[in-house]
Amino acid sequence: MSSIRLRLLCWVIPPVLLMNLLAGALAYMLAPPPLREAVLRTLVLLEMVFGLACVALVWFSVSNGLRPLNRLRAELNAREGDDLAPIAADQVPYELEPVVAALNELLAKVGEGAQARQAFLADVAHQLRTPLAGLKTQLEWLGVRHAGTETARPVGLMLSATERMIRQTNQLLALARAAPRHFEKTRLEPLALDALVADAVQSFVDQAARKDIDIGFDLAPAVIRGDRFLLRDLIDNLIDNAIRYTPPQGAVTVTVRPGLLTVEDNGPGIPPARREQVFHRYVRLDDKTEGSGLGLAIVRDIATVHGASLSISDPPGGQGALFSVKFR
Structure with a gap:
């Protein structure tokens, strides 16, 4: 050069x-x-x-x-990796205007490609949800009908695989909806964060019970502006991540204070050097734990479009991880 x-x-x-x-x-x-x-x-x-x-x-x-x-x-x-906004041509010398124009054309093409991929993911995920839900219902019916027989185990394995597919489909849909380039500020509305968390925690009671995990919450009234569906995805993914990485007989606690949401667990924790890395897509710290590596990436994107800050720290007890989402 x-x-x-x-x-x-x-x-x-x-x-x-x-x-x-x-x-x-x-x-x-x-x-x-x-x-x-x-x-x-x-x-x-x-x-x-x-x-x-x-x-x-x-x-x-x-x-x-x-x-x-x-x-x-x-x-x-x-710039962030997904920031494809055009470069302001009025702030560069005349000689650089052709270069900036070429860069803007390239950014526009990349943006169109990214938008097409996001739309494809959203369409596929949306189309898969209904048949997968129907398949799960049929498998649950088969499990009850053939309980205690030699077909119960294969039916249980199929049901478990279907539940994983449903979860990954929901994550793909959430990932497409939370993309910063496609988020519409008009979707923001005043919401009771404590009520959203209370509903979300109830849906994880059975999952926590299967691992003998004590799941609880400490909620104070908190009103924020947000998108109800995206915030529910954020909460669900944080709780699901905590339960997955917490060992049996562990504990998961969800706390809400004005402008603040925290999810604490007493699992293995996350080394400080890797705490930023876990918010990237397809990054997993433990290959023995089932997952797609998308959950925390979804949390990051949803926090970003809500103007919230996301951080990981050590809990007061020193064991595990403490995820904090601070809303403005």
């Missing part, structure tokens, strides 16, 4: 120095013999000073000319 500064120096400095040398040689030849030695010393000194001045001038001029590019690079580096 070549440097613009070095290329300009190679193009500009040699011809300038050559012309100065020719002019100096002519002055040396025209000077009287007694003065030629003094003229030579003066010419060498002037040549060195002039050469250094040319290098400094070229370096400074190019650096100053590249500042808009550096600002553009810093702006792009500061």
Whole structure:
């Protein structure tokens, strides 16, 4: 990779120095013999000073000319991975407008592709929900009808697989709905966060009981502006994640305070170095635990579109993980 500064120096400095040398040689030849030695010393000194001045001038001029590019690079580096908003063309020099226009065209194409993928995921997930729900109902009926027979175990395995498919389908739909580029602020409305959490916790009582986990909540009245369905997805994924990674006879506690939601467990916890990583898609810390690696990515996206901050810390007891969502 070549440097613009070095290329300009190679193009500009040699011809300038050559012309100065020719002019100096002519002055040396025209000077009287007694003065030629003094003229030579003066010419060498002037040549060195002039050469250094040319290098400094070229370096400074190019650096100053590249500042808009550096600002553009810093702006792009500061963006989130899903921020495909066009670059403001009125804030760049005229010479960079074609580059910015080309970048904006590329961002638009990428955005269209991402939107098509999100729409496809949402459509597929939505279309799968109804037949999967019907399949689950039929399998539950078969499980009751053939309880105690040799077909009970295969039916149970099919029911478990169907429940996993339903969960992953719901996660795909939540992921598509929570995409920041497709979120509509008009969907925000005043909601009772404590009531949402109370309803969500009740739906996890059976799942927690199967692992002998004590699930509880400590709720104070809290009203926030949000999307009811997305916030329920956020709460469900936080609780589901806590139950999945909490060992048997453990505890999960959900707390609501004004502007704050926390989910605490006493599982293995998350190392500080990996706490940011777990919010990326398909990242799982424990391959022995079932899951798709999408739950916490969904939580992150939903928190983002609600302007909330999301963090992981150690609980007061020191064992486990404490997820906190702070709403503005």
